[in-house]
Amino acid sequence: MDLHLKGKTAVVTGATRGIGLAIAETFAEEGANVAICARNADQVAETVKAxxxxxxxxxxxxxxxAEGGALKAFVEGAAEALGGIDVLVSNASALVQGNSEEAWKAMYDIDMMGAVRSFEAARPFMExxxxxxxxxxxxxxxxxSSVETDSPNSYGAIKAALIHYAKGVARENAPKKIRCNVVSPGTVFFEGGVWANVKAGMPGFFEQTIKRNxxxxxxxxxxxxxxxxxxxxPRSAFTTGINMLVDGAISRRANF
Structure with missing residues (x-):
């Protein structure tokens, strides 16, 4: 299926490994030009070359x-370098769990405000x-994790807040033909990732999680x-404001 992305420009944050890297690669395979960012200079250079x-x-x-000014400059630089922005993917995450003040701050600064700030910077180009x-x-x-919890957890709570935010963005910007959707993965395995580390360090818990799915x-x-x-x-041009679970049915929640 032709996704009608050839010649368009996609900006992907946190895109040198795991899900973010796969997203950037898939856009490129569909013929879209891609701008990426991450914290490791060597990985950024290697990914751009690939x-x-x-x-x-x-x-x-x-x-x-977490640095708002730097994020804004990146988005604006991407638009200048590639001639605009058709798609923005806010994928970067602090990836921290727990109820400590440090965990809450990291998730808020990177996941929540990363999405808000990147969209505000990209908005005029997307319009x-x-x-x-x-x-x-x-x-x-x-x-x-946004839909399931057993205890206070900064990760799940901020991920849930992103879904609420996205719905507001979708409704406000629909008249301008800007869509906003959420993708919520379940457990994702790749070498060097969270679950690869769990498999190596806590094999029993890893196997238990596999059996849950x-x-x-x-x-x-x-x-x-x-x-x-x-x-x-553009194949999804009438889909906006949704939260798509990509979890293999590990969650028990029915979405209506």
Whole structure:
């Protein structure tokens, strides 16, 4: 299926490993030019080179998402380097759990404000893109943890707040043809990732988690990326304001 992304520009935060990297690669494979950011300069340079090898334009920068000014400069730089912004994916996460003040601050600064600030910076470019082509998209990576909890947890609570925020963005910007959707992965396995570390350090808990999922496995980053890129594409032009669970039915919640 042609997703009608060829020649468009996608900006992806936190895109040098795992889900973010898979999202950036999938956009490039669909013919979209891609801008990325992360905190490791070598990984940014390596990722940009790999994306360019797919035959598209790519641009990257080292950014600490918690620094609002730096994030704004990255988004504006991406638009200048690649000629606008059709799609923004807020994927960067602090990836911290717990109820400590430090955990709450990290999740708020990076996950919540990273999404808010990146969209505000991208908004004028996305408005221009939507006016030109009839569609622009803002996608936020949340988590299945947003709908399940056993104790106070900064990670799940902030991921839930992102879903609420996205619905507001979707409704406010629908008249301007800017869509906003959320993708909420369940457990995702890749080497060097959280669940790879759990498998190595707590094999019993890892196996228990596998058994909780009716599919009997965890997702790959590519499976989450495929859902993300489809939602971001003009093929999904009438889909906005949703939270798409990509969790293999590990959650018990029925969404209505």
């Amino acid at each position: 994306l360019e090898a797919k035959g598209v334009k790519a641009w990257g920068q080292v950014v600490d998402i 221009a893109a939507a006016q030109r082509s009839g569609d622009a998209a803002f996608i936020i990576t949340s988590s299945v 009716p599919t009997g496995r965890m997702a790959t980053p590519q499976e989450v990326a495929a859902a993300t890129v489809f939602l971001a594409s």
